[in-house]
Amino acid sequence: MTTAGGSLASSPHSPTETSDSQAHPHSFSSSFASDRTSQLPRSQTLLPTIPVAAETATMTTSPRTILFVTGNANKLKEVRAILLSSTQHTENANPAATPSFSVESQDLDVPEVQGTTEEVAKAKCKAAAEIVGGPCITEDTALAFEALGGLPGPYIKYFLKAVGLEGLNNMLAGFPSKRATAICTFAYSAGPGTEPLIFEGRTEGKIVQARGPTHFGWDPVFEPDEGEGKTYAEMDGVAKNKISHRYRALDKLRKYLLE
Ligand SMILES: O=c1nc[nH]c2c1ncn2[C@H]1C[C@H](O)[C@@H](COP(=O)(O)OP(=O)(O)OP(=O)(O)O)O1
Numbered sequence: 496m497t498t499a500g501g502s503l504a505s506s507p508h509s510p511t512e513t514s515d516s517q518a519h520p521h522s523f524s525s526s527f528a529s530d531r532t533s534q535l536p537r538s539q540t541l542l543p544t545i546p547v548a549a550e551t552a553t554m555t556t557s558p559r560t561i562l563f564v565t566g567n568a569n570k571l572k573e574v575r576a577i578l579l580s581s582t583q584h585t586e587n588a589n590p591a592a593t594p595s596f597s598v599e600s601q602d603l604d605v606p607e608v609q610g611t612t613e614e615v616a617k618a619k620c621k622a623a624a625e626i627v628g629g630p631c632i633t634e635d636t637a638l639a640f641e642a643l644g645g646l647p648g649p650y651i652k653y654f655l656k657a658v659g660l661e662g663l664n665n666m667l668a669g670f671p672s673k674r675a676t677a678i679c680t681f682a683y684s685a686g687p688g689t690e691p692l693i694f695e696g697r698t699e700g701k702i703v704q705a706r707g708p709t710h711f712g713w714d715p716v717f718e719p720d721e722g723e724g725k726t727y728a729e730m731d732g733v734a735k736n737k738i739s740h741r742y743r744a745l746d747k748l749r750k751y752l753l754e
């Protein structure tokens with residue numbers, strides 16, 4: 496399965512994608528591009544480099560740069576917030592001694608194959624590493640309905656586009672179970688030709704009628720068990736990032752990169 500181009504400049508008929516791009520105005524400057532990204536075709540949309548915990552960088556070794564290949568501005572925003580808060584709340588009491596990251600991102604139209612969430616994530620990361628010619632991370636988000644044996648799973652983006660938030664509810668109308676699992680899979684490739692490593696995070700919940708702002712994907716219809724009755728969309732960003740599938744996956748990736 497192939498994405499229909501960069502999500503940040505996607506069709507106005509897609510509320511999900513349109514609101515994603517609203518979260519990230521089209522004001523990206525090529526000055527944000529690294530040496531590596533500036534060598535890539537000009538048609539590729541560049542997202543700004545986001546320094547994480549830059550204030551600690553001067554006291555330690557220079558920050559490690561992670562290239563995050565994604566077309567989704569909301570993912571990038573959450574990754575930045577989670578990494579920043581993990582740095583602030585690290586078990587290490589001395590912030591100056593805390594290793595820091597800088598996250599750089601690039602929107603590439605990477606082929607997304609069919610398969611399990613893990614197969615899809617690995618293939619996407621492999622392809623991205625070939626294109627960028629170096630290390631990178633990618634992220635895949637799946638929403639697995641218990642009643643449907645795990646579907647839509649990694650195909651949630653296409654289901655959401657096709658049937659909308661109400662349609663996701665209607666798909667479960669004939670089933671007693673509304674249970675769903677949000678799954679985030681980060682894949683890290685050390686470079687072209689290397690097998691990507693997988694870091695997965697899961698959050699359990701159920702599918703409900705849409706409640707809350709419609710900024711980000713299926714947030715309004717997913718009520719996590721740990722959300723005190725709120726949907727992801729009704730929770731503030733800090734609360735979501737404490738229990739989210741993305742937080743859990745990124746926590747594993749962060750620990751691996753700091754090893
Ligand atoms: O926390 C989330 N809360 C609500 N919705 C979410 C979340 N995270 C991803 N989503 C949506 C975006 C897309 O409709 C689908 C995942 O598809 P997925 O291919 O992983 O994302 P994408 O194509 O937008 O970005 P990328 O360029 O990183 O592949 O679920």
Ligand SMILES: [Mg+2]
Nearest residue numbers: 498566607652
């Ligand atoms: Mg995608």
